[in-house]
Amino acid sequence: MNQTEQLIETTSTDSADTADASVAAETSVASFDPRLDLAAAVELAGRTLAAVRPEQYDAPTPCEEFDVRRLSSHLVAVVRRISVIGRGEDPFSVPSFADELADGAWAAAWEPGAREVAEVWSDPGILGRRLRLPMGELPGAAAAAVYTHELTVHTWDLARATGQHPAWDPALIERVIGVVRRALPAETRGGRIPFAEVVTVDPDAPAIDRLVAWAGRRP
16 A cells, blocks of 8 residues: 555544545546546656666665665556556555566556556546545545555656656646645654655745655655
């Protein structure tokens, strides 16, 4: 289970109906279709992954659990899981890492994974459908937000580790910040909340810096 999923699980455990309603409201298709943000996050993660060089595979990342090799493998697993979840299938049928892939095969595996996400999530009805995530059921709109956050933060991790400078979409990032600040309060770090303390950044800092700082990263 990834960190974003765990934070939603903890919120849902305390008050499932309230958490579902809050996250779903933030990502409601009535104001903005969260599938657009998810698609953009998938596309940017894929471009960042494709630019990783072999000499960087052993480099550490800001996510202390992963070096570049392990994070790349995890990202492929994440994009596969997004499709499985969208089909209403068991998320645990997808391992957390694409261990069957050889070093450097991640970008090639990403392309069919991204195409499948686009196909599975093309039905607008998915936003109101209850989907199974590793932490339990959430509306499709909330699930899209969960994985937009997951992909965005890990894309930043990978970019930072490999010296890349992706073209972040500030509007997308602000929408993600609006969701995650409700799901992951600054006061609830440690214990069951698998994130480091919020890192203080200037309120006028770029949106991506504020997002990763809220997740405990140092931009």
